[in-house]
Amino acid sequence: METQKELTAAQAVVRGLCPRCRTGQVFSGPAYGRKRQLMLETCPHCGLRYEREPGYFYVAMFVSYALIVAELVAACIAAYILFGNTENPWVYTGVALVVGVGLSPVNFRYSRLILLHWLTPGLSYEPELASKSSNPAAKP
Template identity: 50%
Template sequence: MNTPSKLQAVVECKCPRCRKGPIFSGKMFSFKGQVTNEYCSHCHLRFEREPGFFYVAMFISYAMNVVEMISISVAAYVLGVALTYENLWVYVAIILVGVFLFAPLNYRYSRVFLLHWLTPGLRFVPEISEKKAA
């Protein structure tokens, strides 16, 4: 069985150690909410490495949110919303709509980025990935 690349595993929200098991259960935009699995269903890696591990994901989510707000503001300006005092509330409304639309994406991918790129000692192990497939 073909092992997904690191980028593909990040986009699909797969385990960083085996790149097979899902990190989340449920859909991104559901009313029940996103749930981070406690363990990988393939290699049994515990995703929350220590108590409070995912608090760091809040900082990643904050950085993603700032980039999104700046991008939304620039896009609104480029698309013709004049940057004047009278249009201040238009910009605020556009930015708030963008923040709420991107919130589920920020929640999910801040945790994925933390697991894949910012966790020391957590790396891909091809032997574990191929173990259950055989």
């Protein structure tokens, strides 16, 4: 069995885990699926409150913006390679719509996870919390 202590920050982001204990989930439900994706208020393992202050996740919009720009540039380059030098603007419009709408659940999830893991000052991994049993009141 893999222990949670071995996870790097990047692995914790990919798996959607808490930035402090890297054990508890940040979201309930998958990015895609029948069940709605909801962000939990606190970590179910260590009790960390994810929204540090009101409006905290507005910063995630800028992370999401950077993600969608990178995705659109990559998708449009791929479309250029696949479809050749077409002058039909609907090719790129269609690609941009499919990529933008299709990846919006992923951008929502990972912009918040990137914000929590790498862009929040004073919030760091505490390995001793990963090994402790679940206790939400331990260190809110």
